Amino acid sequence: MKPTNLTAVLAGIAAIAAGCASMSDQEASQKALQLMKASFNERGQAKLERLDQDETQKLCSKPPAQELAKEAAARIEKQNLASIRYPADGKLIGDWKSGERIAQNGQGMQFNDDPKRPSGANCYACHQLSKAEISYGTIGPSLYNFGKLRGTSEPIQRYTYGKVYNSQAFTACSNMPRFGHNGILTEQQIKDVTALLLDPDSPVNK
Amino acid sequence: MNHSRRAVLKTGGGAGVLGLLFAAGIARPGEVFAQGAGLNAFAMKSVPEALRALGAQGPAVSAAIQIKAPEIAENGAVVPIGIESNLPGTESITLLIEKNPQPLAASFSIPAGTEPSVSTRVKIGESSDVYALVKADGKFYMAKKEIKITLGGCGG
């Protein structure tokens, strides 16, 4: 069965289920949020505020089969594009070796993580990058040869930096975290990840 | 179970115990070898040192020893490894993991009537060669296999 079919079936079940409880979709969303607020404990750096969604998160909290309205998608991308802060020094390419370490590191921002230590980007969890690392995920596309295929022109550099900074600026409801926008990575770290993707010496482009 | 012997083991706690046991006349060299590895071999920090402590320098590489293990382990905390010897007169089977801080992991003595094949699970800190050392008819033989340890999950 295709996912879309099943989601439709599930939605059907939910609709029937809702029949006598008669909870509208919006009511259910509100009730779920209340339920969550009562069911999570603040722990370490993870405060309950993390359950407060911004508009992007709210609009993107839907089954994949439920299509996002064109106008909503455009609004998400516009808002997020406006959030991108490019480095004041104009340099977008850092150190790919540091970028590789950031790409391998999955720590940061969990309730058990030390907030004083820099976060990783955990790129390999979802993307293929270098050929040497066989333990990579497939939630995102392969980025092997990312720079080799695209070159390192100014617009490519700006796109790459911007995509890491705020993925939703280019694809509404992308699964990828907004590393700069949400303060997961520092400016220097984003430069280093950009270098990992674009530097001709990086294993990504070998 | 020999109680006086256990008391010595308790106070000794690892390296150097073997000499103590010999001195006390509790363990005979033959007995220790019959049980597989000398205790101090477990404390050694490299494969050559461990082999020396086992009295097994320069073992011959043998195709009659098979290491049954996945080439990639999802997690180094538990890596299943089986060792099978087809050498006649196999007396002991010993497992060493090159990159572990203390390479000697386990040693099994195989009495007559027991098949020269054991399986267990070990911790491997990073991708490493593992060695199976077999003593058969008084001589030492060895086989090698590389095991890759991958990073898993969300990394947290």
Add this chain to the structure above:
Amino acid sequence: MMRRTMAAAVLAAGAVLGAAAQSNPEAEIAKYREALAAGNPAELWEARGEALWKQKRGPKAASLEACDLGKGAGVVNGAYAELPRYFADADRVMDLETRLVHCMVALQGLRFEDATKRPFGAGTNRSDFESLAAWITAESRGVTMNVALSHPKEREAYQLGEKMFYFRGGPHDFACATCHAENSKRIRLQDLPNLTEKAGAQLAYTTWPAYRVSQGELRTFQWRLNDCYRQQRFPDLKFASDASIALTAFLARNANGATFNAPAIKR
């Protein structure tokens, strides 16, 4: 029988070795998992759980043998395959852990805070819930998943659980759906079940609890949810909370029709 299976597994392993290995990490990982399945330390937890169930404990010095897991007092066989469910005596939908807490309080006279002190174990500090869940779920092995949506509160729990599944939040914008709403995806080398589809939902739900070799611990489905939320960068999901029950209800119900097959063994 067991020996033959093991021998076959080893033979199969031997045959592939060297040949396709380097080019096929998936096949090697499959072999790794197969070798682990030959002996599942979850059995150690099952044995402890059965003893705990029958042991007289608490201020009332009572065992849990009179606990009603939904199929009548003391009926354990097949009970897990029908949870979460509505319990009239508590006027609430409950999952296994919540129901066990209820019984510890009602039958053994424990205080809620004392009963829920250690939801998850670490090393020799074991969790009674993990041991009890190991044994109770093992008593549903081979049983068909059959979670009902007949009571309005069951339907509400399901609907709210579904909402939670798609809820994006935290600094990483993650929802359950980020990783579990598409087919054939993996994180690092771990396959991710698509929980929005029947097959994926069934495979995932029916293989928890599991002995996690990475931790050397038996982990329950409740732990799975808690730790997913940790990695989603959410706050700490409360043990036996309504949100936890709702999400479990959604995922358990979607597994209906599948044969329950846990405790399993996982990475």
Add this chain to the structure above:
Amino acid sequence: MADPMRIRAAERDGVVNVKILMSHEMETGQRKDGSGKIVPAHFISKVTATHQGRTVLSAQWGPAVAKNPFLEFNFKGGKKGDRIAITWEDNKGETRTDETTIN
């Protein structure tokens, strides 16, 4: 006190297959706890398997053997109904023996 082992012993064509699961932390002595202190080494250092009183396998282990150890081996000469006993002893001198019947 240590938990019981799970032992399975099955005879087929004169060969007895023995599988053992032991409950033990197998601390390496290199791991740090939450407060940064080294957790002292604590591991099974010796395992002995006997069939009707005769040793059919003995093992010496270091801390690299995985937590909750698994061991499998085969020996000849056992019959259904015979007793198998497994004893482990750890580096702190704790010991445990469990028995099962071959089936």
